Amino acid sequence: MNAAPLVLDSLTVARGDRVLFERLDLRIAPGEVLHLQGRNGAGKTSLLEVLAGLRTPEAGRFSGPEPEQLHWIGHKNALHPALSAVENLAAWCGLHGADTAGIPAALDRLQLKAARQRPVRTLSTGQKRRSALARLLLQRRPWWLLDEPLAGLDVEGAALLAGLLAEHCAAGGGAVVTSHQALPEEHLPVRHWSLR
Numbered sequence: 001m002n003a004a005p006l007v008l009d010s011l012t013v014a015r016g017d018r019v020l021f022e023r024l025d026l027r028i029a030p031g032e033v034l035h036l037q038g039r040n041g042a043g044k045t046s047l048l049e050v051l052a053g054l055r056t057p058e059a060g061r062f063s064g065p066e067p068e069q070l071h072w073i074g075h076k077n078a079l080h081p082a083l084s085a086v087e088n089l090a091a092w093c094g095l096h097g098a099d100t101a102g103i104p105a106a107l108d109r110l111q112l113k114a115a116r117q118r119p120v121r122t123l124s125t126g127q128k129r130r131s132a133l134a135r136l137l138l139q140r141r142p143w144w145l146l147d148e149p150l151a152g153l154d155v156e157g158a159a160l161l162a163g164l165l166a167e168h169c170a171a172g173g174g175a176v177v178t179s180h181q182a183l184p185e186e187h188l189p190v191r192h193w194s195l196r
């Protein structure tokens, strides 16, 4: 995978009249997972939005991937409640030019065999999260930007995600992950970084 680093150069971001961080320098290299930590309201989601190109910083420079080179999975799962996991993923494939043939394997990997044909509204919180995370496997993209991906996942689900991240990094990809929980770190090239 051919991934360029994410480079933040003297970046300042504000929300309303509150400056969240000022003149921030940070370089995130392919092959690593940056575990972005910080208290509620510290600005983790706001920073992730800058990395995804969804928010313009007040000052400074950011160089990073084009939209088609990154997977963004935010707080919300972006699943249609009336459609099944399979149908949701098929719609995602249609929007992004991905092959729907990969859907069964992706859902198997996320251990969603039993639940995949039911309307998403009938799934548990963790099953919905797993359905959203299955997108990561449908199209190879160098950067994964994941906002609280562990929210709602059980221990097995967290280990599963750590396995996906480890494989992704071994293939030359990179990831930025916000979480208030510890990431299962075995075999995971993780760097911890805190916003104050």
Ligand SMILES: Nc1ncnc2c1ncn2[C@@H]1O[C@H](COP(=O)(O)OP(=O)(O)OP(=O)(O)O)[C@@H](O)[C@H]1O
Residues within 6 Å of the ligand: 015, 016, 018, 020, 038, 039, 040, 041, 042, 043, 044, 045, 046, 047
């Ligand atoms: N729409 C908005 N308008 C103005 N300020 C906002 C808006 N959304 C968030 N903020 C403020 O921006 C700051 C950073 O929010 P952000 O969501 O980036 O924090 P976070 O570190 O991700 O928090 P959490 O751990 O609670 O998810 C907070 O102080 C919040 O009150």
